[in-house]
Amino acid sequence: MISSGTTSARSFEQIVRGILAAHLGPIHADTAVMSASRHLGVQPSQLTERDRDALATALARPLRLYLDETKVRIVQREITNARVVDHGFASAGEEAPMRPVEARIRVEDDVIRARAEARDLAARVGFDPVDAIKIATVVSELARNIVMYAGTGTITVRPLVAARGLEIESVDSGPGIADLDAILGGRYRSRKGLGLGIAGSKRLLDSMDVTTGPTGTRIVGRKRVP
Ligand SMILES: Nc1ncnc2c1ncn2[C@@H]1O[C@H](COP(=O)(O)OP(=O)(O)O)[C@@H](O)[C@H]1O
Ligand SMILES: [Mg+2]
Incomplete structure (x- = not known):
């Protein structure tokens, strides 16, 4: 489930925290990251973009503490679409979160x-x-x-x-x-x-x-x- 890729784990953690903070604020974002990574058996800093599906699933419970079900699914989809690539970033699932x-x-x-x-x-x-x-x-x-x-x-x-x-x-x-x-x-x-x-x-x-x-x-x- 947890694997290392060529991308920077720290950057992926930052992107995840950024997505969560935009919806929950920094404090609740921290709680949600800690809770979901504990569930996955890793430190937040060890998360890589290959964990994004598992992470989106693991975030459901902590997100429901703060958001309604519709919002929870929106945030989960943003996590699923989050990408870090070798030179910089980028991303784009169908929802294209990095769209200008x-x-x-x-x-x-x-x-x-x-x-x-x-x-x-x-x-x-x-x-x-x-x-x-x-x-x-x-x-x-x-x-x-x-x-x-x-x-x-x-x-x-x-x-x-x-x-x-x-x-x-x-x-x-x-x-x-x-x-x-x-x-x-x-x-x-x-x-x-x-x-x-x-x-x-x-x-x-x-x-x-x-x-x-x-x-x-x-x-x-x-x-x-x-
Ligand atoms: N896009 C713009 N087109 C024309 N004049 C502008 C534009 N943006 C700013 N200005 C002019 O520059 C001045 C300074 O703008 P700004 O630093 O934003 O301060 P303020 O809007 O508070 O006056 C404005 O009062 C206006 O006269
Ligand atoms: Mg002005």
């Missing part, structure tokens, strides 16, 4: 949906819950800027392939950002959204590039799993 988030942004509801989807994807990629919330926060700031200043646009969040991480891309055809230098130089105080603004969002990521002009704005940010 591609969100058309027009109204506040779109902002909220993009934020939630970005957080889920970040957890699947292996970000811990705190970093997953940072990713979600950046998405929500950029998406809200689209709604407020550009009208419509798109936010794409895609897994990076060379190493675990995410790229966030925001594109719109709005009027452009008038005083980008002051904003990036910290001389502008954000008042909308969460008050983080573009400058605060940049600090939450490893890098952020802004291209803006009278025909629109494109912002690309990246963050690696630490």
